Amino acid sequence: MTTLDSSKEIQKNNSEVNETHEDFRMFGLVTFLIADGMTFAGFFAAYLTYKAVNPLPDGAIYELELPIPTLNTILLLVSSATFHKAGKALLKDKNSDSQKWLFITASLGIIFLICQLFEYFHLPFGLTDNLFASTFYALTGFHGLHVTLGTLMILIIAWQSRINGGRLTSQNMFPLEAVELYWHFVDGIWVILFIILYLL
Amino acid sequence: MTISIDPQKTNNESLQPKGWLRYFSFSLDHKVIGIQYLVCGFLFYLIGGTLASAIRIELASPMSDFMPRDVYNQVLTLHGTIMIFLWIVPVVNGAFGNYLIPFYVGARDMAFPRLNAVAFWLIPPSGLMLVASYFVEGAAQAGWTAYPPLSITTPQSGQIIWILSVLLLGGSSIFGGINFIATIIKLRRPGLKLMQLPMYCWAMLGTSLLVVLSTPVLAGTLILLSFDIIANTGFFNPVLGGNVVVYQHLFWFYSHPAVYIMVLPAFGLVSEILPVHARKPLFGYTTMVFSIMGIVVLGLVVWAHHMFTSGTPPWMRLFFTIATAFIAVPTGIKFFNWVATLWGGKISINSAILFSCGFIINFVFGGITGVALAQVPFDIHVHDTYFVVAHFHYIVYGGTVFIIFSSIYHWFPKVTGKMLNEKLGILHFIITFIGFNLCFAPQHWLGLNGMPRRVAEYDPQFQFVNQISSLGALLMAISTIPFLINVIISVRNGKDAGDNPWNALTPEWLTSSPPPVENWEGEAPLVEEPYGYGKEIYEQK
Numbered sequence: 001m002t003t004l005d006s007s008k009e010i011q012k013n014n015s016e017v018n019e020t021h022e023d024f025r026m027f028g029l030v031t032f033l034i035a036d037g038m039t040f041a042g043f044f045a046a047y048l049t050y051k052a053v054n055p056l057p058d059g060a061i062y063e064l065e066l067p068i069p070t071l072n073t074i075l076l077l078v079s080s081a082t083f084h085k086a087g088k089a090l091l092k093d094k095n096s097d098s099q100k101w102l103f104i105t106a107s108l109g110i111i112f113l114i115c116q117l118f119e120y121f122h123l124p125f126g127l128t129d130n131l132f133a134s135t136f137y138a139l140t141g142f143h144g145l146h147v148t149l150g151t152l153m154i155l156i157i158a159w160q161s162r163i164n165g166g167r168l169t170s171q172n173m174f175p176l177e178a179v180e181l182y183w184h185f186v187d188g189i190w191v192i193l194f195i196i197l198y199l200l
Numbered sequence: 201m202t203i204s205i206d207p208q209k210t211n212n213e214s215l216q217p218k219g220w221l222r223y224f225s226f227s228l229d230h231k232v233i234g235i236q237y238l239v240c241g242f243l244f245y246l247i248g249g250t251l252a253s254a255i256r257i258e259l260a261s262p263m264s265d266f267m268p269r270d271v272y273n274q275v276l277t278l279h280g281t282i283m284i285f286l287w288i289v290p291v292v293n294g295a296f297g298n299y300l301i302p303f304y305v306g307a308r309d310m311a312f313p314r315l316n317a318v319a320f321w322l323i324p325p326s327g328l329m330l331v332a333s334y335f336v337e338g339a340a341q342a343g344w345t346a347y348p349p350l351s352i353t354t355p356q357s358g359q360i361i362w363i364l365s366v367l368l369l370g371g372s373s374i375f376g377g378i379n380f381i382a383t384i385i386k387l388r389r390p391g392l393k394l395m396q397l398p399m400y401c402w403a404m405l406g407t408s409l410l411v412v413l414s415t416p417v418l419a420g421t422l423i424l425l426s427f428d429i430i431a432n433t434g435f436f437n438p439v440l441g442g443n444v445v446v447y448q449h450l451f452w453f454y455s456h457p458a459v460y461i462m463v464l465p466a467f468g469l470v471s472e473i474l475p476v477h478a479r480k481p482l483f484g485y486t487t488m489v490f491s492i493m494g495i496v497v498l499g500l501v502v503w504a505h506h507m508f509t510s511g512t513p514p515w516m517r518l519f520f521t522i523a524t525a526f527i528a529v530p531t532g533i534k535f536f537n538w539v540a541t542l543w544g545g546k547i548s549i550n551s552a553i554l555f556s557c558g559f560i561i562n563f564v565f566g567g568i569t570g571v572a573l574a575q576v577p578f579d580i581h582v583h584d585t586y587f588v589v590a591h592f593h594y595i596v597y598g599g600t601v602f603i604i605f606s607s608i609y610h611w612f613p614k615v616t617g618k619m620l621n622e623k624l625g626i627l628h629f630i631i632t633f634i635g636f637n638l639c640f641a642p643q644h645w646l647g648l649n650g651m652p653r654r655v656a657e658y659d660p661q662f663q664f665v666n667q668i669s670s671l672g673a674l675l676m677a678i679s680t681i682p683f684l685i686n687v688i689i690s691v692r693n694g695k696d697a698g699d700n701p702w703n704a705l706t707p708e709w710l711t712s713s714p715p716p717v718e719n720w721e722g723e724a725p726l727v728e729e730p731y732g733y734g735k736e737i738y739e740q741k
Contacts, residue, residue, distance in 0.1 A: 022386075024311050024312070024382045024386045024387070025312075027382050027385075027386055028311070028312055028315070028378050028379075028382050031377075031378045031381055031382065031412055032374075032378055034412055034413070035374050035377075035378070035412045035413070035415070035416045036416065037416075038412075038413055038414070038416040038417055039416040039417065039419055039420040040420075041417070042416065042417035042420040042421060042450055042453070043420055043424075045449075045450070046420075046421075046424065046435070046446050046450060049443070049446050049449070050443065050446065053443060053446075054441060054442075054443055127431060127433060128431065128432050128433050128434070128440075130434070130440075130441055131434055131435070131440070131441045131442055131443075134427070134433040134434060134435055135435070138423075138424060138427065138433075138435075142423075
């Protein structure tokens with residue numbers, strides 16, 4: 001047998017190590033975001049292939065208006081910064097500051113969604129008009145779903161930090177850090193989406 | 201910050217039902233979840249096997265006389281979907297992975313026990329939903345690939361239920377993959393290096409990487425497909441300007457790696473079983489590790505070899521042919537390492553090693569036809585014929601399912617504390633092996649002579665060979681009976697196994713059988729060389 005016979009001291013240390021382990025939830029979240037990113041990668045690949053292989057029929061050329069998506073890009077980038085501020089404030093145990101920044105971030109997310117809806121209602125094409133329109137709505141809609149979920153999660157952690165004073169503190173930052181990472185991920189996807197869909 | 205992973209603490213033991221009932225309740229113990237995966241998967245195997253028997257009965261005569269044609273298509277689709285998504289993937293990953301990986305990394309549970317339970321409990325409802333879709337408006341009938349435009353034009357409620365079910369199963373698979381990666385990379389016992397891990401850990405790490413990278417693409421594809429069906433968009437509908445080849449690319453980006461998601465864990469399991477019963481160290485541990493990672497990387501870039509007849513441009517054909525042929529290199533390394541492990545060993549003939557050797561034989565055969573299929577001219581000749589069916593079943597049944605049975609015979613003593621009856625086990629192996637080869641070997645001939653797959657009616661000249669094949673399928677169905685009798689008898693009054701009936705060195709055997717809830721009383725043993733059998737033999741000399 002190659003089993004290691006350890007002294008009592010090592011045994012004690014090991015049993016302690018085995019009953020609790022360090023926090024891997026962030027590691028799990030990163031793995032999940034890689035998976036989520038692959039979903040978007042599939043959508044982007046489909047869109048780019050359609051763009052290359054299936055040209056639109058003549059006379060059906062849609063120019064996308066740039067002002068709203070540019071505004072949306074700025075909104076999301078600013079919201080990333082405000083979220084970062086919320087984390088900094090919580091780290092210094094300034095809970096009310098942190099909540100303020102969280103609410104600003106959530107409002108920016110909601111304004112983003114309103115702008116997106118406004119854009120949807122003023123576009124000259126609908127979901128089933130042609131392949132480009134379908135892909136456009138699928139991509140921006142799927143991203144909008146992520147923004148919606150992110151905004152809800154921000155509101156939930158803001159609520160947690162308000163109602164249950166002990167739930168979100170500088171000692172228990174995980175909910176805030178997790179949502180922050182998710183939010184940055186959604187922003188990053190939007191930047192790629194903006195470049196591929198609107199600028200290319 | 202730390203998280204408690206002691207199952208006693210996370211489970212609230214006093215609320216848990218005792219005895220065998222705890223295997224059918226919501227539990228966070230990785231061993232219970234592993235058994236739940238196995239039992240649930242086996243029930244779906246019985247359903248899928250019944251459907252397979254129905255297919256072979258239909259094909260015993262050239263005319264469509266056993267069931268109507270659309271029912272035949274539904275049976276075919278359900279058979280493929282159930283066997284892949286509800287039997288092989290959950291069992292080789294979920295069942296054995298959950299049971300063994302925490303032992304192998306020296307932990308008391310998986311990294312995320314709750315996520316683990318969620319991943320399992322997604323499976324029974326979605327599987328039942330899939331089977332029940334037969335009674336709605338007819339189950340999906342576009343094959344397990346659900347190629348559009350067929351999947352868009354056939355009756356739609358069944359297809360939508362199929363998509364929902366596969367999405368849920370994909371979610372379950374991703375959660376499981378995240379859990380395995382975190383457990384293997386992060387939860388290793390202090391002092392346990394990556395290169396000291398048993399081979400199954402490496403196989404599960406590679407598999408989980410494939411799951412995390414490719415399953416979401418399938419999810420995205422199926423979401424687009426469901427838009428096509430529900431909202432009348434035209435992503436994959438040529439009438440509305442869509443492109444069916446895009447679907448094929450996205451689909452095979454998952455479904456080719458899916459073959460490795462099924463087969464890599466089997467590679468890992470056979471690498472655990474062979475050294476124990478041959479009393480020799482695993483030959484070439486380092487090359488085995490690198491070949492697994494090579495298969496992962498190559499497996500992600502060869503999907504288009506399923507599409508040589510879909511109007512793929514020549515440069516693409518060349519690339520995918522070469523890349524596919526290259527996979528034979530790491531796979532060949534593994535094959536020769538297994539043979540070298542057996543070579544000169546003190547092999548004890550029992551059901552576990554018989555099934556493993558059956559796996560090696562079948563897998564070589566399936567692998568060789570795979571290399572042949574990667575060559576464009578040959579592939580175009582036999583595309584969508586029974587040659588492909590034979591190749592696929594040699595890999596997936598002859599490879600994976602043989603290893604599932606081998607693993608059941610190997611780990612049954614650990615899980616239940618009882619031995620399985622060896623005579624019934626060997627009978628099970630003989631019937632399965634003969635039945636399997638009788639069923640699928642003739643199909644190579646059928647394919648080379650041009651019998652298309654997925655049809656209920658065929659040219660009468662193929663009747664005799666088809667009947668041989670159906671006879672083989674009958675034998676495979678019969679082979680389940682000695683296995684089930686064996687398991688039922690042995691669980692009730694089998695011979696007591698003791699803690700380590702095979703004298704194995706991997707960590708799960710160094711605890712009692714069945715293991716306690718915390719896996720080990722006190723400290724987890726550190727096994728520096730899980731395959732140190734050679735030394736033992738030399739010491740005896």
